[in-house]
Amino acid sequence: MASKVFPLIEKEKIRQVTGLEMIPSENYVSSDVLKALGSILTNKYSEGFPGRRYYGGNEVIDEIENYAVDLAKKLFNVPVALVQSYSGSPANMAVTMAVCSPGDTVMGLALSSGGHLTHGANLSFSSIFYKAVNYNVGKDWKIDFEELEALALKHKPKLIWAGTTAYPYKLDYKKFRKIADKVGATLVADIAHIAGLIVGGVHESPAPFADIITTTTHKTLRGPRGAMVMVTERGLKKDPEIKSKIERAIIPGLQGGPHNHQTAAIAVSLEEALQPSFKKYAAQVAKNAAVLAKELDTTSEVHLVLMPLTSYGYGMGYQAQYALEEAGITVNKNTIPGEPASPFYPSGIRLGTPALTTRGMKEKDMIKIAGWIKRALEEIRGLDLPQEQDLRKDFLKETKKKLHTNKNLKIIRAEIKTFAEKFPVPGIN
Numbered sequence: 001m002a003s004k005v006f007p008l009i010e011k012e013k014i015r016q017v018t019g020l021e022m023i024p025s026e027n028y029v030s031s032d033v034l035k036a037l038g039s040i041l042t043n044k045y046s047e048g049f050p051g052r053r054y055y056g057g058n059e060v061i062d063e064i065e066n067y068a069v070d071l072a073k074k075l076f077n078v079p080v081a082l083v084q085s086y087s088g089s090p091a092n093m094a095v096t097m098a099v100c101s102p103g104d105t106v107m108g109l110a111l112s113s114g115g116h117l118t119h120g121a122n123l124s125f126s127s128i129f130y131k132a133v134n135y136n137v138g139k140d141w142k143i144d145f146e147e148l149e150a151l152a153l154k155h156k157p158k159l160i161w162a163g164t165t166a167y168p169y170k171l172d173y174k175k176f177r178k179i180a181d182k183v184g185a186t187l188v189a190d191i192a193h194i195a196g197l198i199v200g201g202v203h204e205s206p207a208p209f210a211d212i213i214t215t216t217t218h219k220t221l222r223g224p225r226g227a228m229v230m231v232t233e234r235g236l237k238k239d240p241e242i243k244s245k246i247e248r249a250i251i252p253g254l255q256g257g258p259h260n261h262q263t264a265a266i267a268v269s270l271e272e273a274l275q276p277s278f279k280k281y282a283a284q285v286a287k288n289a290a291v292l293a294k295e296l297d298t299t300s301e302v303h304l305v306l307m308p309l310t311s312y313g314y315g316m317g318y319q320a321q322y323a324l325e326e327a328g329i330t331v332n333k334n335t336i337p338g339e340p341a342s343p344f345y346p347s348g349i350r351l352g353t354p355a356l357t358t359r360g361m362k363e364k365d366m367i368k369i370a371g372w373i374k375r376a377l378e379e380i381r382g383l384d385l386p387q388e389q390d391l392r393k394d395f396l397k398e399t400k401k402k403l404h405t406n407k408n409l410k411i412i413r414a415e416i417k418t419f420a421e422k423f424p425v426p427g428i429n
């Protein structure tokens with residue numbers, strides 16, 4: 001019997017080819033990465049680490065995992081790499097478990113300032129089981145290192161996260177290091193968003209400054225969904241036992257058997273990231289983001305643009321996301337620093353260039369795309385979020401319906417389809 005899933009995959013393929021994927025944490029993997037991910041390696045159980053497995057029959061799996069580890073060490077110039085974490089959040093949880101005891105203090109950038117859930121946000125394990133202290137960005141939208149230092153001196157965190165999810169600027173790891181040293185904290189760089197930019201030489205590497213580095217493999221690095229945890233020379237000196245502590249946190253702490261098909265696909269993507277062509281790709285991602293940002297009247301030093309929508313009206317994040325989706329542009333609503341509306345009904349959108357750049361788009365294409373974005377956003381003028389909280393849900397439902405039948409958005413959608421189809425998507429055409 002043919003599965004009902006395959007026609008749905010075909011439907012999703014059409015969406016991915018005919019639209020513009022601008023969520024900055026997304027990308028298109030190569031056919032080889034897909035091949036490894038869809039392989040028979042998914043059949044095997046391999047609890048443990050290479051040479052130390054609970055189950056038999058892991059000779060080949062050991063070779064694959066060792067190969068992935070060696071590639072990661074080479075790519076990021078670190079002495080230790082672990083590749084089994086299922087995704088970024090469990091990797092961050094493993095590191096927190098390895099460094100801290102429950103109740104210890106962890107510090108990270110606030111969600112509302114562009115930080116990640118796992119760095120101490122409400123409702124995340126990182127604030128449920130640990131004492132979370134958040135630092136923020138200042139009025140210039142950049143990390144406020146004075147506040148960070150004052151909070152660190154006051155709260156004496158065991159772990160400081162240096163990592164971002166919605167932050168359009170480069171990070172100064174040296175500043176983080178100085179503060180971590182003042183309070184004896186372990187400095188963990190979460191490079192999930194910028195790993196590809198680091199490999200490409202666009203962004204400074206945290207390897208000389210951080211003790212531990214975590215990353216997802218599926219964003220700018222352009223691998224399968226997955227994660228890696230790495231320990232630097234400095235981190236090994238600080239705690240020679242840290243590798244085995246992190247291993248124990250991964251298994252038995254958090255996981256059972258590793259996803260071997262995922263490990264293999266990570267290895268393939270790391271091989272690709274070691275090619276000279278990847279450096280060109282990373283440089284183009286940043287060039288594209290800089291042009292896109294300029295066209296949208298803001299700035300970007302990395303792969304993403306945080307666009308405030310305050311000039312379009314009040315609390316316009318949802319409305320913008322809906323309108324752009326109707327036009328064939330996928331973005332996500334996002335809070336902006338000093339959020340004037342509400343964290344639940346934010347006033348900005350977050351856009352990125354990693355996926356578009358994989359399709360071969362360049363600066364001139366970003367100018368066109370910014371034009372479509374601005375045209376689509378004209379359609380949300382007047383659709384301000386109601387001040388009354390109890391009216392908001394129904395208002396947004398109605399707004400979505402209204403935008404779905406908007407003629408101007410349909411015209412833009414057709415133009416974008418014709419444009420997008422000219423750029424191949426790896427693994428699809």
Ligand SMILES: Cc1ncc(COP(=O)(O)O)c(C=O)c1O
Binds near residue numbers: 092
């Ligand atoms: C900085 C950062 N760390 C960790 C993660 C978590 O990764 P995952 O979604 O794979 O759990 C993300 C995902 O957005 C991220 O941006």
